[in-house]
Amino acid sequence: MKSTMRIYILIIAIFTFSACGNNKVQDQVAVSTEPELDVLTLNDAQLKSAAIELGKIEEQSISSVIKVNGKIDVPPQNMVSISMPLGGYLKSTKLLPGMHVNNGEVIAVMEDQRYIELQQEFLTTKSKLIYTEAEYNRQKELNLSKASSDKVLQQAEMDYQTQKINLNALTEKLRLIGLNPKTLSENGISKSINIYSPIDGFVSKVNVNIGKFVSPTDVLFELVNPADIHLNLMIFEKDLEKISIGQKLVAYTNSKPNEKHPCEIILISKDLSSDRTAEVHCHFLDYDKTLLPGMYMNADLEVKSHKTWVTNDDAVVNFEGHYFVFVSIPGNKFEMKEVETGVKEKGRVEILNGELFKDETIVIKNAYTLLMALKNKSEE
Numbered sequence: 001m002k003s004t005m006r007i008y009i010l011i012i013a014i015f016t017f018s019a020c021g022n023n024k025v026q027d028q029v030a031v032s033t034e035p036e037l038d039v040l041t042l043n044d045a046q047l048k049s050a051a052i053e054l055g056k057i058e059e060q061s062i063s064s065v066i067k068v069n070g071k072i073d074v075p076p077q078n079m080v081s082i083s084m085p086l087g088g089y090l091k092s093t094k095l096l097p098g099m100h101v102n103n104g105e106v107i108a109v110m111e112d113q114r115y116i117e118l119q120q121e122f123l124t125t126k127s128k129l130i131y132t133e134a135e136y137n138r139q140k141e142l143n144l145s146k147a148s149s150d151k152v153l154q155q156a157e158m159d160y161q162t163q164k165i166n167l168n169a170l171t172e173k174l175r176l177i178g179l180n181p182k183t184l185s186e187n188g189i190s191k192s193i194n195i196y197s198p199i200d201g202f203v204s205k206v207n208v209n210i211g212k213f214v215s216p217t218d219v220l221f222e223l224v225n226p227a228d229i230h231l232n233l234m235i236f237e238k239d240l241e242k243i244s245i246g247q248k249l250v251a252y253t254n255s256k257p258n259e260k261h262p263c264e265i266i267l268i269s270k271d272l273s274s275d276r277t278a279e280v281h282c283h284f285l286d287y288d289k290t291l292l293p294g295m296y297m298n299a300d301l302e303v304k305s306h307k308t309w310v311t312n313d314d315a316v317v318n319f320e321g322h323y324f325v326f327v328s329i330p331g332n333k334f335e336m337k338e339v340e341t342g343v344k345e346k347g348r349v350e351i352l353n354g355e356l357f358k359d360e361t362i363v364i365k366n367a368y369t370l371l372m373a374l375k376n377k378s379e380e
Contacts, residue, residue, distance in 0.1 A: 038336045040326075040374045047332055050373075053365035054328055057311045057354050064343040066242065066301040070233035073281075074293050078225040080199055085176050087215045088112030090208050091192060095221055097206055101197040108195040108220065115177065119189045122170040122181065129163040136160040201225035204293070224293055231263055231282040233299055240278055242303040243268065249282065251299040261288060263299070309354020313347050315364040317371045325351075326363040326370050334363060334370055 042050065093108040101107055139156040142148035171181045177193050205222035208214060231251055235243065243265060250260040263282040272278050282299070284291070316323050316339065323341045326334040339357070342350030351357065363370060 038374075039329075040334045040336075040370055042332045042334070042373075044332070046373075050369045051366055052363050052369065054361050055311075055315075055364040056361060057309050057315075057351055057357050059307060059354075059358075060310045060348070061307050062310055062343055062345050062348060062350055063302045063306075064242075065345060066235075066239050066303060067298065068233050068235055068239075068301065069296065069298050070231055070280075072229050072291055072293050072295045072297060073232040074224055074226065074229050078199070078201070078228050079204075080201075080223045080225075081219045082107070082195060082221040082223065083216065083219050084110050084193075084195065084214060085216050086112065086114055086118070086173075087213070087218075088115070088193070089213050090210055090220070092210065093206075093208070093221075095203045095206050097203055099203045101199075101201060101203060101223060103197055103200045105197045106194045107197050110193045110195060111191050112193075113191070115193050116189060116191050118170070118173055118177075119179070119184060122167070122174060122184065123186055123189075125163060125166045125170055129160070129167050132156070132160040132163045195220070197223060199223055199225045200227075226289070226291075226293060227287065229284065229287075229291060229293060230266070231284065231297060231299065233280045233282060234273075234277040235268075235280045237272055237276040237278065239301075240268070243280065243301060247301065249299050249301045251282070251284075251297045253295065253297050257298075261291070261297075262286060308342070309351045309358065310348045311351060311354075311362065312364045313344070313349050315362055315367050316341060316349055316351075317367050319371060319375075324371075325357065326367050327357070328361040328363065336371070336374060 088110040089112060091109040091111045095101070095107055136153075136156040136159070139148050139153045143150065143153045174181045174184065178196060179193065201223045202225075203221060204224045205219075207218070207222075208220045214220060245265050245268060247265045249263050249265070251263050252258070252260055262285040264285060265280060266283045267281040269279040269281075311325070315325055317325075317336075319336075323339050324336045325339050327337050329335055337357075339354075340352040342352045344350070
């Protein structure tokens with residue numbers, strides 16, 4: 001029994017020793033080969049062919065850029081909806097969407113029987129006012145000598161004031177539909193009313209056709225004055241603290257990304273939408289007639305610069321979702337080390353952990369050539 005136990009113990013010891021030995025060997029292999037996976041050695045010919053350039057990371061000021069989008073809008077005072085307060089039939093118009101109109105230009109002619117009735121009522125009330133005014137003045141003179149009673153004078157005064165009120169009300173009604181009461185006479189009654197453009201601008205919508213009857217609430221045309229168009233951007237909540245009124249930016253369309261339009265922030269909304277964005281209104285510094293209301297645009301906002309460690313874009317390589325630089329070590333060797341990147345601007349990239357590399361010499365040009373060579377080496 002004791003002999004059997006000794007055999008079992010010996011077997012267990014042998015297996016344990018073998019397992020430990022294998023682990024040590026594997027650990028030694030991993031330790032010895034792992035650095036070689038990140039280090040590339042080049043001979044002189046390979047080094048010349050790679051055409052790499054060495055340098056150091058530098059401490060510089062760099063600005064971050066916020067990329068946003070939005071669309072062109074116009075302020076309410078530059079958009080006009082044209083309607084006819086009394087309604088009526090459209091007799092004629094020449095408007096088409098996109099057509100330019102001048103302030104005061106006749107853009108449509110309306111017809112309706114109520115226009116005739118309104119002019120008739122105005123002229124009749126005007127005549128009555130002349131009569132009631134004369135009667136009131138006559139009763140005042142008679143009342144001075146007591147030839148007329150106070151009651152008759154009061155009645156004459158009331159009739160006179162009533163006609164004045166009626167005439168003033170009809171005067172405003174005529175002005176509301178575009179008629180000048182001062183030029184209206186019994187020989188100038190018309191069934192047609194001209195509609196005039198209140199602004200210089202362009203026709204954005206035409207909602208009627210010849211012969212159509214429109215009610216007072218119907219919009220016949222919509223006019224836009226694009227001289228004061230602005231860009232309405234949507235900015236996420238996290239970026240609002242980085243912008244301010246008066247800040248400059250550049251905007252561009254998807255179809256012409258190389259045509260930059262300088263803008264300035266004039267208003268920042270204090271209300272956040274459901275998707276945690278706020279409206280930021282920007283004024284175009286140079287008016288461009290090719291920019292139209294409703295057009296979508298992209299914009300780049302440059303926020304305040306800060307001093308940090310930076311290097312060339314060519315110095316940083318992306319491998320399996322991580323960023324690396326190649327550090328030069330003696331003997332034409334280059335070690336790939338991971339870095340944390342930040343803002344990118346004008347061919348430069350921020351190295352957040354740059355303090356670790358400030359004394360190192362790194363590859364600042366053609367780093368991807370070394371990455372390709374290192375990958376091919378590891379696959380062999």
